[in-house]
Amino acid sequence: xxxxxxxxxxxxxxxxxxxxxxxxxxxxxxRPCVPGRVKCACGMVFRPAADLRVSESQFWDSGDYADPAxxxxxxGGRREQANRELVEAVTxxxxxxxxxxxxxxxxxxxxxxxxxxxxxxxxxxxxxAVALAQDAGLDAVCGDFPxxxxxxxxxxxxLIHALEYVSHPKLIVRECRNRLRRGGLLVVQSxxxxxxxxxxxxxxxxxxxxxxxxxxxxxxxxxxxxxxxSGFETITIKPAxxxxxxxxxxxxxxxxxxxxxxxxxxxxxxxxxxxxxxxxQ
Numbered sequence: 001x002x003x004x005x006x007x008x009x010x011x012x013x014x015x016x017x018x019x020x021x022x023x024x025x026x027x028x029x030x031r032p033c034v035p036g037r038v039k040c041a042c043g044m045v046f047r048p049a050a051d052l053r054v055s056e057s058q059f060w061d062s063g064d065y066a067d068p069a070x071x072x073x074x075x076g077g078r079r080e081q082a083n084r085e086l087v088e089a090v091t092x093x094x095x096x097x098x099x100x101x102x103x104x105x106x107x108x109x110x111x112x113x114x115x116x117x118x119x120x121x122x123x124x125x126x127x128x129a130v131a132l133a134q135d136a137g138l139d140a141v142c143g144d145f146p147x148x149x150x151x152x153x154x155x156x157x158x159l160i161h162a163l164e165y166v167s168h169p170k171l172i173v174r175e176c177r178n179r180l181r182r183g184g185l186l187v188v189q190s191x192x193x194x195x196x197x198x199x200x201x202x203x204x205x206x207x208x209x210x211x212x213x214x215x216x217x218x219x220x221x222x223x224x225x226x227x228x229x230s231g232f233e234t235i236t237i238k239p240a241x242x243x244x245x246x247x248x249x250x251x252x253x254x255x256x257x258x259x260x261x262x263x264x265x266x267x268x269x270x271x272x273x274x275x276x277x278x279x280x281q
Contacts, residue, residue, distance in 0.1 A: 020040040065126055074087060106136070107122055107131075123141050124142065153180065158186075160187075224237060
C-alpha cells in the first residue's frame with residue numbers, strides 16, 4: 001500500500017553506508033544470506049549498498065502508479081478489509097485523534113481511518129500516488145518524511161510496508177517517536193524474513209524476500225529490537241493479512257495460531273511511545 005519513505009540518504013546521511021542498520025556492525029563481519037544481502041549476528045538482513053534508484057519518486061511513478069486502474073484493482077478493494085481490521089485494532093488501543101500514514105500511496109488506509117472518525121493524513125514521495133489520494137478528497141502531501149511532513153504531533157503514525165525501503169530505519173522510527181504524543185502508537189507492517197527464508201526453499205516470489213526494491217528485511221526479533229532501541233514499548237507483533245491471497249491468508253492464519261508471526265508472510269507491530277525520561281507516568 002505504501003511506497004519508499006525518505007530517500008536512501010535519509011536525514012542527510014551517506015547513502016553508501018554499509019554497516020548493519022540495526023547494530024552498526026561492519027558488513028565484513030556479516031555472513032552472506034539471500035543473493036544481494038547479508039545477515040548480521042544481531043539477525044538483521046540488509047543489502048550492503050543501497051540502490052538509490054529504488055527509492056526515487058520517479059521509480060514508483062513509472063511503476064506501481066503509472067496505471068490508475070491497476071492501482072485501484074491491487075491497492076483498492078483487495079486491501080479494504082485489511083485496512084478496516086487494522087484501523088479497528090488501533091482504535092481499540094487509542095480512541096481517535098490525529099493519524100499520519102507515512103508512505104501513504106493512494107491513501108486507502110487514510111480513507112479507512114477517516115471512516116472510523118480519525119483525523120487522518122498521509123505523506124508519500126510518489127507524485128502520482130499523492131495525486132490519486134488528493135483526487136479522492138484525502139489529505140495527502142508529496143514529500144520526504146520527516147523533513148516535509150506536516151507539523152504537529154500525532155496519536156498514531158503508520159509505516160505500512162515502508163521500512164523495507166529505508167537505509168536508516170532507526171532514524172525514521174525515532175523521528176516517528178518524536179512526532180507521537182505521549183502514549184501514541186506506531187503501527188508498522190513489513191514482510192517477515194523468518195517466514196520467507198524458509199518458504200523460498202519451495203517457491204520464490206517477488207512478493208517475498210526476492211523483491212528487488214527491498215533493501216532491509218525484518219523478522220519479529222529484529223523488528224522488536226528496532227522499536228525498543230528507538231524508544232517504544234512493543235505492544236504486540238502479530239500476523240498480517242495477505243491481501244492479494246485470501247485463501248492462502250486463511251490457511252496461514254490457522255498455522256500462525258500455533259507458530260505466531262513466524263508462520264506469517266507479513267507481520268504487524270503495534271508499539272506505544274514511552275514517556276520521555278523524567279516525564280510523569
